[in-house]
Amino acid sequence: MELSERKKRILTAVVENYIATAEPVGSKALAETIGCSSATIRNEMSELTGMGYLEQPHTSAGRVPSPAGYRLYVNELMERQKVTEAEAAAINEKLSQRERQLEQLMSDVGQLTSSMTQYPAYALTMKPPAAVKRFDFIYVDQNTFIVVVLLTDNTVKNKLVHLPFSVHQEQVTTLSTLFNANFTGLTDGEITDQLIRSTERAAGDTYGLVAVVASFTIECLTSAKTAPMGVAGASQLLSQPEYRDPDKAHALMNFISNGDRLVSDIAKMGMERDGLRVTIGPENLAEELKDSSVVMASYDAGDGMRGYIGVVGPTRMDYSSVAAKLSYIAAGLSRLLAGPDAPAGLNNKLVLKERDDHEQ
Amino acid sequence: MELSERKKRILTAVVENYIATAEPVGSKALAETIGCSSATIRNEMSELTGMGYLEQPHTSAGRVPSPAGYRLYVNELMERQKVTEAEAAAINEKLSQRERQLEQLMSDVGQLTSSMTQYPAYALTMKPPAAVKRFDFIYVDQNTFIVVVLLTDNTVKNKLVHLPFSVHQEQVTTLSTLFNANFTGLTDGEITDQLIRSTERAAGDTYGLVAVVASFTIECLTSAKTAPMGVAGASQLLSQPEYRDPDKAHALMNFISNGDRLVSDIAKMGMERDGLRVTIGPENLAEELKDSSVVMASYDAGDGMRGYIGVVGPTRMDYSSVAAKLSYIAAGLSRLLAGPDAPAGLNNKLVLKERDDHEQ
DNA sequence: GATTAGCACTCGGAAGATAAGAGTGCTAGC
DNA sequence: GCTAGCACTCTTATCTTCCGAGTGCTAATC
Numbered sequence: 001m002e003l004s005e006r007k008k009r010i011l012t013a014v015v016e017n018y019i020a021t022a023e024p025v026g027s028k029a030l031a032e033t034i035g036c037s038s039a040t041i042r043n044e045m046s047e048l049t050g051m052g053y054l055e056q057p058h059t060s061a062g063r064v065p066s067p068a069g070y071r072l073y074v075n076e077l078m079e080r081q082k083v084t085e086a087e088a089a090a091i092n093e094k095l096s097q098r099e100r101q102l103e104q105l106m107s108d109v110g111q112l113t114s115s116m117t118q119y120p121a122y123a124l125t126m127k128p129p130a131a132v133k134r135f136d137f138i139y140v141d142q143n144t145f146i147v148v149v150l151l152t153d154n155t156v157k158n159k160l161v162h163l164p165f166s167v168h169q170e171q172v173t174t175l176s177t178l179f180n181a182n183f184t185g186l187t188d189g190e191i192t193d194q195l196i197r198s199t200e201r202a203a204g205d206t207y208g209l210v211a212v213v214a215s216f217t218i219e220c221l222t223s224a225k226t227a228p229m230g231v232a233g234a235s236q237l238l239s240q241p242e243y244r245d246p247d248k249a250h251a252l253m254n255f256i257s258n259g260d261r262l263v264s265d266i267a268k269m270g271m272e273r274d275g276l277r278v279t280i281g282p283e284n285l286a287e288e289l290k291d292s293s294v295v296m297a298s299y300d301a302g303d304g305m306r307g308y309i310g311v312v313g314p315t316r317m318d319y320s321s322v323a324a325k326l327s328y329i330a331a332g333l334s335r336l337l338a339g340p341d342a343p344a345g346l347n348n349k350l351v352l353k354e355r356d357d358h359e360q
Numbered sequence: 361m362e363l364s365e366r367k368k369r370i371l372t373a374v375v376e377n378y379i380a381t382a383e384p385v386g387s388k389a390l391a392e393t394i395g396c397s398s399a400t401i402r403n404e405m406s407e408l409t410g411m412g413y414l415e416q417p418h419t420s421a422g423r424v425p426s427p428a429g430y431r432l433y434v435n436e437l438m439e440r441q442k443v444t445e446a447e448a449a450a451i452n453e454k455l456s457q458r459e460r461q462l463e464q465l466m467s468d469v470g471q472l473t474s475s476m477t478q479y480p481a482y483a484l485t486m487k488p489p490a491a492v493k494r495f496d497f498i499y500v501d502q503n504t505f506i507v508v509v510l511l512t513d514n515t516v517k518n519k520l521v522h523l524p525f526s527v528h529q530e531q532v533t534t535l536s537t538l539f540n541a542n543f544t545g546l547t548d549g550e551i552t553d554q555l556i557r558s559t560e561r562a563a564g565d566t567y568g569l570v571a572v573v574a575s576f577t578i579e580c581l582t583s584a585k586t587a588p589m590g591v592a593g594a595s596q597l598l599s600q601p602e603y604r605d606p607d608k609a610h611a612l613m614n615f616i617s618n619g620d621r622l623v624s625d626i627a628k629m630g631m632e633r634d635g636l637r638v639t640i641g642p643e644n645l646a647e648e649l650k651d652s653s654v655v656m657a658s659y660d661a662g663d664g665m666r667g668y669i670g671v672v673g674p675t676r677m678d679y680s681s682v683a684a685k686l687s688y689i690a691a692g693l694s695r696l697l698a699g700p701d702a703p704a705g706l707n708n709k710l711v712l713k714e715r716d717d718h719e720q
Numbered sequence: 721g722a723t724t725a726g727c728a729c730t731c732g733g734a735a736g737a738t739a740a741g742a743g744t745g746c747t748a749g750c
Numbered sequence: 751g752c753t754a755g756c757a758c759t760c761t762t763a764t765c766t767t768c769c770g771a772g773t774g775c776t777a778a779t780c
Contacts, residue, residue: 060731136498156518235613238606246598253595420760
């Protein structure tokens with residue numbers, strides 16, 4: 001059933017008033033805004049309460065939006081805000097700062113999001129499982145060489161190996177051939193103990209080094225598939241009146257700081273078409289979030305990777321402004337990581353960017 | 361002036377009682393423990409108050425240790441606890457887990473320390489400025505090469521460079537020669553625009569790539585000298601009664617999360633001879649910490665680097681147990697990073713460890 | 721029929737009052 | 751020098767009282 005125009009205006013006013021003040025909204029307060037008497041508004045609010053969009057903390061208090069009320073607000077009533085010039089500038093400036101590893105970037109973006117929205121925020125990028133594209137071995141001196149691993153997702157990992165005995169340049173070359181022949185194209189699960197042992201047998205007098213390199217390879221592949229994640233601003237919760245109770249705040253902060261649960265819930269729930277998703281109170285899967293809301297935006301991280309930034313706050317969250325900011329940041333990240341001038345993803349884009357900086 | 365034996369016992373009892381309960385300690389509660397009547401204890405406590413070791417929240421309440429009281433307790437009275445078998449095992453297990461980058465290690469150690477002590481914790485390693493020892497360029501394909509940089513502190517950094525035009529193997533080799541000749545041995549401040557420009561002139565047709573690699577080099581050197589740091593468990597504060605007030609908790613959490621200030625204060629204050637330092641309430645430099653205490657331990661991170669782990673909590677902190685745990689963890693880190701079988705520091709040690717694992 | 725003014729009623733929260741209890745300081749006796 | 755006893759202090763918990771914001775309903779008005 002469709003609500004009358006006036007009911008919509010009243011619901012909107014209640015939600016926005018409550019978002020701003022955290023106090024239940026009374027009929028008198030709305031009389032002027034809506035343009036009719038408080039009695040009329042009381043009648044309307046009474047009906048909205050009956051329909052489940054508003055709630056009364058107690059019989060003689062104003063009204064507060066219910067989760068359904070927030071949902072309606074978010075879906076239909078709220079005005080799609082845009083970020084201000086100043087905010088956009090601040091975001092762009094942050095994002096364009098010097099080149100960064102993905103881990104570092106996630107941590108920075110988490111902080112940026114949190115400071116822009118004033119809510120705790122997280123940022124993460126999901127990665128597909130990777131394999132090794134090629135191995136390189138750099139002979140440094142007779143006790144030292146460096147292993148460089150190029151992965152299918154175009155990340156490069158390295159390791160300095162320092163030995164208590166000496167090796168020759170040729171031995172390192174042999175090792176290189178061996179690994180490029182046997183270990184490329186495999187995901188972490190496919191590197192079996194058996195494969196390592198058979199490689200050791202083939203390695204001749206460098207057999208002792210095979211395990212070291214293989215283990216490093218597995219380490220690379222494992223870390224390549226886990227989502228780098230940044231969480232920031234958990235303490236922001238404490239400035240919200242709904243978390244004045246330290247026990248509540250503690251429980252929620254623990255949940256947020258331990259990002260794993262957030263990640264798995266993201267995987268379970270899809271995204272809306274516009275790359276934005278709002279889950280309100282009881283809509284959240286995690287028990288810890290049943291009294292809170294999450295606003296999340298996704299971005300294209302290039303190379304088929306998808307990333308997510310999100311914000312956690314009370315159900316009385318400023319959805320309109322938060323959604324606008326998240327969308328803007330997400331768009332910026334997409335541009336940064338997978339924009340038209342960055343066809344090969346993170347690494348490439350950053351290189352080109354850097355060159356631009358220096359060619360100015 | 362030296363305190364009588366009984367005064368010491370009373371002060372110790374007050375401190376430990378208050379640490380355990382967070383309630384002011386009355387004379388009656390101590391009568392049994394000390395072995396004399398409450399009146400006697402009242403007299404003694406009255407004198408201890410006069411000397412500044414105890415305080416009274418109000419005239420008809422028990423006593424609470426003053427900062428001076430805690431100080432005396434920490435310096436002379438407190439029993440040097442040892443960690444239990446179980447705790448030691450847990451710490452060792454955590455520390456011995458798979459190889460890690462220093463950043464990752466700091467973050468893990470911060471978490472470990474926080475979970476062992478139940479207080480917010482941080483971990484960081486100070487690094488001296490580094491220079492590049494050698495450059496290696498790996499030619500991948502005509503649009504791609506990898507730069508590998510070995511630093512004087514034995515860390516290795518790399519970067520995949522993807523080009524919108526093609527290069528030859530020889531051009532990359534030229535670049536390698538050029539960089540090894542001009543950029544090794546320099547710290548970040550010593551790489552000037554002038555040097556970059558003169559290298560560009562010498563680079564012939566690869567001049568366009570010099571800026572990219574030089575900028576990456578600076579990036580490496582900068583990140584090599586900033587202290588990697590892990591902060592964890594800030595939300596633990598909320599379980600302490602002295603931070604039930606959300607505003608206090610918020611202020612302190614903000615301070616902790618933003619680790620920079622902590623780092624600079626560490627630099628200002630030295631360490632005690634045993635690698636442990638306790639700063640109580642007003643002894644702290646930072647205004648935000650005037651009502652809190654910090655326990656800190658340092659460790660040897662190899663290669664002349666020094667690291668610090670620390671814990672922040674109320675002045676009513678369990679100094680004895682926290683100090684024991686920090687010392688143990690710090691010792692473990694020293695062993696891990698600079699132990700006798702790890703003369704070349706972090707990288708080496710981890711390699712050897714890993715080999716052991718696999719040779720079993 | 722929708723809107724509004726008026727009014728009695730409800731209920732939560734603030735302010736004040738009272739009571740209980742923990743702990744002190746002091747004095748006098750051992 | 752220690753202890754028992756006692757009057758006194760001050761906080762905290764609990765209970766009352768009171769105020770006012772806000773409601774729901776009814777009757778009058780547009």
